[in-house]
Every structure is written in structure tokens, then in C-alpha cells.
Amino acid sequence: MDRFLSNTINKVDRKGRVSIPAPFRPVLGNVSRLYTLMSVDQPSVDAGGPELIERGEAYLEKLDPFSAEYELYSFVLHGDSSELKMDGEGRITLSDAIRDQTGISDRAAFVGRGHFFQIWEPERFLAYREEARGKVAAMRQNRMANAGSGIKADGGA
């Protein structure tokens, strides 16, 4: 299954290094380069292979090169991303920029998101997960109400 699934919390050592969860490594293609992109609305960073950036660039291509949207998005995409090298043990060292963005100090949460994954400060990750669960549950309630159905949702997703 070629996508990033599940979540793991790993330790950041005193040199600022963290292991990329082993199950994520083959999805990255067993190459030692990792791309990251700061989230614009969450205290997290997105990470993945080169496709992470390429997807952004594909989106950029569809915009008018002289528009404000293009300028802003390209600024964020290219200016707030970075390439990290993995060491022989599959670790990366977190930059100061990433620490500032996420609030990570000595532990980091890796969260699978399908074609990419995210890095969070563990407490914030757990909090956001609670929030997300609640909202998804509420959405489901609303859908049921709107559909006028009394059938109970299965909760299995």
C-alpha cells in the first residue's frame, strides 16, 4: 500500500535528529531526500517526496503568472519549503524554522496523510485529533439530519 498511514511519536535527540517512521521510508521511495512545506494554517509541516513540491507547482501552473495569487502561492511554496537529507539510519534533523513553526522540542509526531505526511508537536497533534474527531462526528450528524434518515451511522471510518 503506497501511501502514508497511521501516526507515530518519536524522540528528538540532543542533536535535533528524529527517525522517520520506518513504514514511511519505502513510501518515500527509499531515497534519502525529503521535502517539507510549512502549513499556512496549522502548527505543522507537510512532508513527502519530490511530488510534494511538484503537486504545488502543478497547481501554480494553472494560475495567471502575473496574478497576486500566483505570487503569493509561489512565495509560500518555494520560499517556505525545504529539502532535508536523511542519514544512514533514516533520521532527519529538524531546522530551527520547523521548530518555530511546530513548537517541537524533544518529541515529534509523524502523521500519515495519504500522499504526504505531517510533523506535529505531539500535544498539539493530539488536541487537533480530538477536534477533528468531534467535527467529523458532527458532520455525520448533520448529514443524517439533512437526509431525514433515522438510520444510525456505522462509525466505522
Added chain:
Amino acid sequence: MDRFLSNTINKVDRKGRVSIPAPFRPVLGNVSRLYTLMSVDQPSVDAGGPELIERGEAYLEKLDPFSAEYELYSFVLHGDSSELKMDGEGRITLSDAIRDQTGISDRAAFVGRGHFFQIWEPERFLAYREEARGKVAAMRQNRMANAGSGIKADGGA
């Protein structure tokens, strides 16, 4: 990946020199020449290899040579650009014109922009980055609203 990514803040020494971030050097082709162009709408300068100017010239070619647009753009492209030499350690010396344009005194921010990069005064860079993040987040909100879904976007593309 052959493009300028991520951002770095480096020190300007008392001689006015700054290091070009090492990851940018190979993208420039390991040559010791760097071309700069004043931004017309931001307190920053664009920089890159010869392609920076060539791209501008390619754009110019598509314009009517007798139009006001051609005249003005050619004036800016050729008159407001410069060539800087890198020293043995990969540093450039910032000109007075660049200091005036950017407001740089003792630190300079290098910002990857894909096929070129920008040089900013660090505080201004950070301020503009905040602004850009906010606007990109808003763009995303709008897209979602238009799509009619309440589900959180993926943060990726």
C-alpha cells in the same frame, strides 16, 4: 531537484559581504557570477543565474518594440539589474543600490522562489511571509467554500 527552495538568514559582515546559502550555489551552476534585478513592487531583489535576465528578455521579445510597455520594461530589466561576483567562499558584496532597495543593514534573508531567489531584509521578509501565509490560507478557504464542503483541506496542494 534543480531549483531554489527554502529560506536562510545570513549575516552581513562589516565589509558588506554575505554568504550565498550553500544549497543555492549548485543551482546557480557553480559559476561565480550572479545576476540581480530590483523588484518593482517589493523591497527585495531577485537573483539568479544568467537565465534571470534571459527570461526577462524572452518576455520582452513578445512585446511590440514600439509600445510603451516594451520601453518601460526594457528600461527596468536592463537598467535596474546588475552582475555580482562571488568570492572564493561563495559570498557576494551587496551594493549600495541593493541596500537602499531592501533596507538591509547587517543581516540578509535569502528566499527560494523556484527558478530564482530573492534577497530581503529579514524583518520585512518575515512580515511579508505572514501576510502571504494568511492570504494563501484565505484562498484555500474560498476554494473550499466554493466547493461547498466543510471538510478540512489537505494542506498539501
Added chain:
DNA sequence: ATTAATCCCATTGACGCCCAAAAATTCCCA
């Protein structure tokens, strides 16, 4: 001649690369 640009070398700290120990997982077999 004075100032600036260039070249060279030194220092410091960060980073890449290597190996080792601890912890967790998988595998195997009784």
C-alpha cells in the same frame, strides 16, 4: 594616495557519516 575590491587563511559551529547500544518487532518452534 585613499578607498575599495580580491584573494587567502583561520576559527567556529553545524552537518554528514559511521558505528554501537537499547528497544521493539517479527519469526520460529516447541
Added chain:
DNA sequence: TGGGAATTTTTGGGCGTCAATGGGATTAAT
């Protein structure tokens, strides 16, 4: 199915190399 051995991951640390920075000395420009 339980226990333990073998393997894989995670974590820790040493060390050499490279990048960033500072400064002196030499050369060029006006």
C-alpha cells in the same frame, strides 16, 4: 500459544568535513 531467538528500529554519540564568518594582506581603481 507462549517463550525466546533473530532481526529491525530507534536512539545515542564520536569524528571528520564543510559552511558561515571574520580578518589580514595584496591588488586594482580613481
